[in-house]
Amino acid sequence: AKAMLSRSVDYYVKELVTYLQKVRELAYGRLAAIDGIQLNPLEGTFLTFPDMSGFEMSSEKMTEYLLKEARVAVESGSEFGPSGEGHIRINIGTSMEILTEVLNRMEKAFREIRQP
Secondary structure, three states: OHHHHHHHHHHHHHHHHHHHHHHHHHHHHHHHOOOOOEOOOOOOOOEEOOEOHHHOOOHHHHHHHHHHHHOOOOEEHHHHOHHHOOEEEEEOOOOHHHHHHHHHHHHHHHHHHHOO
16 A cells, blocks of 8 residues: 555656646746846746846835736735845746736736836
8 A cells, every 4th residue: 555655646746846847937938038027947946036126116016016907916025035125926836827817917017017
């Protein structure tokens, strides 16, 4: 029984890691393509911490803006200490459908910031 459980767990973990890699690739590709965002490659996590300072808004203001304009909840980087200012934290551990919708909304909100 222990051997069967071990194989089941191994399969689940392998499938989960494969899925999270796809989610990270989607999030990284879409976020890195947005003018004003700097993003380090994501490694081993389902949380992103993009540098949003290119939008010249505090982390708190960006968090409020995304909630109001894109209906997307993110965490202000300043909640993680002074070096987090200018960043937001985004949890990408969700379905591809939800993540795609979130990224679509964020992209639209960022385009609106850039319009004169």
